[in-house]
Amino acid sequence: MTTDSRVLQPPEWDRWFSAFELAFGGVGEPAGKRALYRDLTEFDRAIGVWDGDECVGTAGAFSFRLTVPGGARVPTAGVTMVSVAATHRRRGLLTSMMRRQLDDVRTWGEPLAVLTASEPVIYGRYGYGVATQRLSAEIDTARVRISVPEGPGDVRLRRVKPDDPAVRDACEAVYAAEVAERPGMLTRGPGWERLPVVDGETAADGRSALQCVLAERHGEVVGFTLFHNRPQWDVSGPAGVIELRDLYALDPVAYAELWRFLFGIDLTSTVRAHERPVDDPFQYLVSDVRRCGLALRDSLYLRPVEVGAALAARTYRAPLDVVLEVEDSFCPWNEGRWRLSGDTGGASCERTSDQPDLALSVNELGAAYLGGVSLTALARAGRVAELRPGALTAASAAFASDLAPWLPHGF
Known part of the structure; x- marks a missing residue:
């Protein structure tokens, strides 16, 4: 051929x-x-x-x-x-x-490459590891209630047209605030804000065109949600489904008010979401988490292309000084020993001839890189080897992230 x-x-x-x-x-x-x-x-x-x-x-x-x-x-x-x-x-x-x-x-x-995989089996052989998961929910809103925490009130909800350029700009600003805080999210260039609007601009498969509601406080946009309504009826009456696409907010009250709005839409009894972070706060606001139909699935696959530059680009929750023996047959420039030193203020990662403390492949580095998969868990699966006693516990704690890494949309 x-x-x-x-x-x-x-x-x-x-x-x-x-x-x-x-x-x-x-x-x-x-x-x-x-x-x-x-x-x-x-x-x-x-x-x-x-x-x-x-x-x-x-x-x-x-x-x-x-x-x-x-x-x-x-x-x-x-x-x-x-x-x-x-x-x-x-x-x-x-x-x-x-x-x-x-x-x-x-x-x-x-220094990094990322993707979403149509089939998980494909990309491991090229050095990609599963770095984030996504949470799905199918919430029985006829039986589940959501509480709104104490905090600044005066949240006004306003329905708007999602394709209005001013609306897109306001929503993108709220999205950008989340990007600044949560690992795994992507800074979007011009044009990307059009993707959810274009994808849902017309009604299809029995669902409505994309709908948008803003949360405002004193005239400033502090949150938004994008969703479809799928009207349905059964022998008992209305049983519509709200299909959530996006929900972001700048504070807990606005966030909860948007969820409460979705729960209360007339003629519906289910909110269905497929692309939420695994630590999504709604789980701690609902009255009955068992009726939320929670499920996890792999999401973002990550590969360090340049191990040294990648590991030096992030910070670490605890002081860390560890020598990593890295296996990477597909990108052999990464193979060998790397000394990673860092803390909350920054990090360096350089070649070394010192004895290794941990041994792992580039796949495991990719999985652990954003802090959502612990090195300890990978070691218990036989994917990371501890060569110096105590090195695994220290490195695993240092790699962790306060917020679960999250990819909110595909690309």
């Missing part, structure tokens, strides 16, 4: 994206969302594999900044739109694209 792998050119985009859609079942995106994806595509960071005139492989990388423990926003490649044509599987195309892409990410000076 002779194929040509090359950087994507703008005139090739339609065939490239259609090949990606076909690999994922052949159901095309709506015109508005397709146009947005074209606008967001960074052509110099996208790869197409061609067999003659046919595109048989796709891969792209958005240029993001990822919040890490300590609040730094680290340049990160957001790996996206990866596919191989069904006619060209098991010929090494995916591996060749991953090889080229990670080499490119390194030359771009981005």
Whole structure:
């Protein structure tokens, strides 16, 4: 087989994206969302594999900044739109694209690469580890109540049009405040605020078009929610479902008021959410958590592309001085021993010939990097080896994050 792998050119985009859609079942995106994806595509960071005139492989990388423990926003490649044509599987195309892409990410000076996986089994062999989980909930709002904590009141809820540019700007400012605090979130460039609006601009599959409600205090936006209403009826009467897309707020009272609004929408008895942080505070405000249908699923996969730069970019909850023996056969420039020293004020990570304290692969580093997966838990699974007594406990405590890392949306 002779194929040509090359950087994507703008005139090739339609065939490239259609090949990606076909690999994922052949159901095309709506015109508005397709146009947005074209606008967001960074052509110099996208790869197409061609067999003659046919595109048989796709891969792209958005240029993001990822919040890490300590609040730094680290340049990160957001790996996206990866596919191989069904006619060209098991010929090494995916591996060749991953090889080229990670080499490119390194030359771009981005120490991290992240992705969301269609199938978890695929990306471990390229060094990615599961760094965040997402919480899903199906809340029986006919039986569950939510309380509002004490604090500054005067919260006004106002329904608005989600596609209003002023509304989008206000919502994006609230989102940005959360990005500054929580690891795993992405600083979004221009255009990304359009994604939820474009995705839900028309009614489909029995649900309403996207709806938006702002929480305001003294005229300032302090929170918002985006959702769909899916009207349903059964023999007992109305049984509608609220499908939550986003909910952010700047303080606990505004946050709880938005949830209480969703719980109380007429003719509904369920709130369904799929992309919430595992430590979402609603769990501690509901009257009956057992009737909230909670479930966890893997979300963001992370790979240190440059181990030294990645580990030095974040801070650590406790003083740390540890030598890591890192295995990374796919990116061998990371292999070997690294001395990581740091605390809440900063960190350094340099090559060393000293004896190692912990041994692990780059996959485990990726999983633990944002503080949501403990090194101790990975060691109990046999994925991290403690070579110096006491090193594991100290490192695990230092890597932890106060807030659970969270990716609130795909890319």
